[in-house]
Amino acid sequence: MSLSARLLALALSPLCAAVAVATEPDRSALFEHEIGRLHSSEIVNLQERFQGEPLLIVNTASHCGYTDQFGGLERLHRDYRDQGLKVVGFPSHDFNQEADDEAETARVCFQNFGVTFDMFRPIGVRGHDAHPIFRELARQADAPRWNFHKYVVDREGRVVAHFPSRVGPDSGELRGAIEGIL
Structure with a gap:
């Protein structure tokens, strides 16, 4: 069998179909939740x-070098x-x-920085304690390695791009990815 015939057979195999399904977003993992607003x-x-x-989902922290x-x-x-x-923010410890106190987290967000986008109560974003939202984001892309x-x-619920902490909100790359989903 030629190489191209083997590749075609592999592409049509059930294994590839499972891989294709695995890359589809799990909308229930992302959206079928009720979560309290911050404070x-x-x-x-x-x-x-x-x-x-279209969403920009960010894991945040009140006392981090990236809090600004x-x-x-x-x-x-x-x-x-x-x-x-x-824009959706999820504080995480x-x-x-x-902050240990949700009121302090709210003060940092709302008073110090004038945040008006949706901020929710702190949740886990990594490992076994990760909220299903962040487990799905990690499945599609990568788990956060740090805050922000x-x-x-x-x-459709697909992660089209993700950016580490060091890529700031004003970066052209991030803005370009956002404009691509609008």
């Missing part, structure tokens, strides 16, 4: 709020919200840099 009694149904929307990125994330929110982008890892998610 609020309000519970948000993520499916109602975000499914079918809240300002840039707020600028992204303001620049692209009229085009449909939803996985890297030992989140950014995931650009299209309307």
Whole structure:
């Protein structure tokens, strides 16, 4: 059998079909949750709020060298919200840099940086304690290696790009990925 015939046979095999299915987004893992807003009694149904929307999902921390990125994330929110982008922040203590008190986390976000995009209660973003949202993001892309890892998610729930902490919200690369899903 020629090499091209073997490649065609492999491409048509059930193994490849399973791989193709595995790369599809698990919308239930991303959206079928209710999560409390940061320092609020309000519970948000993520499916109602975000499914079918272009997203920028970020794991955040209040006491990190990258905490000033809240300002840039707020600028992204303001620049692209009229085009449909939803910026979504999930505080996490996985890297030992989140405030112990939710009120302090809220103060850092809302008072210090004027955040108006959606911020939720702290959740796990890595390993066995990761919330299903972040397990799905890691399955599609990579688990966050530090605070302020950014995931650009299209309307279908696919991670189209992700950026480590050192790539700031004002980077052309991040803005280009966002513009690609709008």
